[in-house]
Amino acid sequence: MSRRLDRTKEAGLAYLLIAPAFILALVFIIYPFMRNFSLFLYHAPPYPGLPSHYAGLSQFTTMLTSSTFLQGLEATLLYTALVVPVGVLLGLILAVVAHQKLKGMAIYRTIFATTAVSSVAVAAVIFGTFMNPVLGLLPWLGINPNPSILQSPTWAMLAMGVIGLWQFMGLSFILFSAGLQSLPEEVLEAARIDGASEIGVFARVTVPLLSPTIFYAITVGTIGAMYTFGQMDLLVGTSSAEYVHVNTLAYQIYQYVVTQPNPGLAACVSIALFVITAVITFVNFRFLERRVTYAN
């Protein structure tokens, strides 16, 4: 049999094997993503069923300067700023402390990882009980703000951030624990023998050696945070999210698909959120990766 025929057969088989994954990716990931770039040029019709009309870029530029969008952008960025830096730092500290050869570390490690596997709905429901204005812990402690936490433009975002932080801590801890396991133990030991204090070892040796993991945790955390809306939906809801400043951009996309259908606007917000997140990730790469020291 000729070699070429074998080659053709092999290629045919390869395409056949890739086809299921590729067709699904094309239909449910690539096409809907690309479609945003044509949808966002069209205004929704005043009544469903009527044709939508071409508006060019005007819909997009109007949206960008609308107060709903600007407030949503502010909420999204504020939420990310509340969750990511503290979450990365706490995960790092707990992972470093739990990395020692002490008794009971396996139990602590399991405990810290639990929040990474709890869903946003579970976390929101559990924390929602704490934020109840009439019963439970807060009223008993005399903490009873009026309006209540989840109805307050001052406190609602902080509450959302606490839930997000609690959840992200687990993932951050898992990432750093894994990173620590791959560090050369001799280097840390050498620093200790040379008389460096634990804090000195942490700041001068562990953190630089872990910098690729730190960079990775920041990137993953930021992308996750920028697209958050679960606890906002479950605890605040569409009707008051904007009033209490927790109407994140991901939540707005959901609203333009479900509660006030408007495909054009949904596409506009999708594009804006995607581009903003991509820019932040890119800036992370430019400024943080330069400081990353890769082993080898």
Add this chain to the structure above:
Amino acid sequence: MPTDQLDPIATAKRRKRRRRLSTVVSYAILTLGALVVLFPIYMGVVDSLLTPVQIGSTPPYFFPPTPQFHAYADAFSQGHLGHYIVNSVIQTLEIVVGSVITAVLAAYAFATFSFPLKRTLWTIVLATLLIPFEVTIVTNYKTIQSLHLLGTMWALTIPFMVSAVGIFLLRQAFLGVAVEMREAAVLDGCGPMRYLWRVALPLVRPQIAAFVVIATLGAWNQYLWPLLLTSNDESHRTLQIGLKTLNAGTFQSLGVVLAGAVIAAVPMLVLMVVFNKQLVRSLTGGAVK
């Protein structure tokens, strides 16, 4: 070198004292962290075991006097929890089975064969990693509608039956299988599909397990897509969205909501404890062995 380090006994003593102090501080930090993580979960469990009157009392109960399981019973009888659990199980199974099959096949092809456009296709697969599901929902909803899948379980699962993460993890795994193994199998007259099934698949079982764990976690915990499809479709509502509808009730039902949350959380906690190694491996992109 400082002079006091020349005295070995004093140095050893100082180091020992410092180590003991650092052990105490370590346990203090870890215990504080564990309290922060566990306290909300603990209070949720306690409240789920109280009567509505007890939940509303001040000071709050930090321990159930006699555990009541009414909330759990109500969650099933009034809250349709049993129905939501069945839906969640079906949804998770469909997504995991579907995405494992498509990932194994594609990953095997990318790792084993050479064919035209291989690099381009691989780049496209990697590019899908950059597209979050949230920015595709406008059109995906329309697509599901025009495929006449609205109101079926398929609507919840088909979009997730492809996973670039899975293809990536498994391609790495197949690349780790020695080339000689395949050459030997081919010489013995073993066809490519038989080789995949008999030789390669058993060798990459650990990586498949890792992907199954993370796919299960992702599917079970999903919020956005099931919310979009089932907030008005009771018959296909998943457990996570069930929590939302229960939560919208009165404070009388607070215990019921928390019982639901406990039931939704337990399977994933068990998964994490049993398959910790696989979970870590998949979360870190296969970098940890």
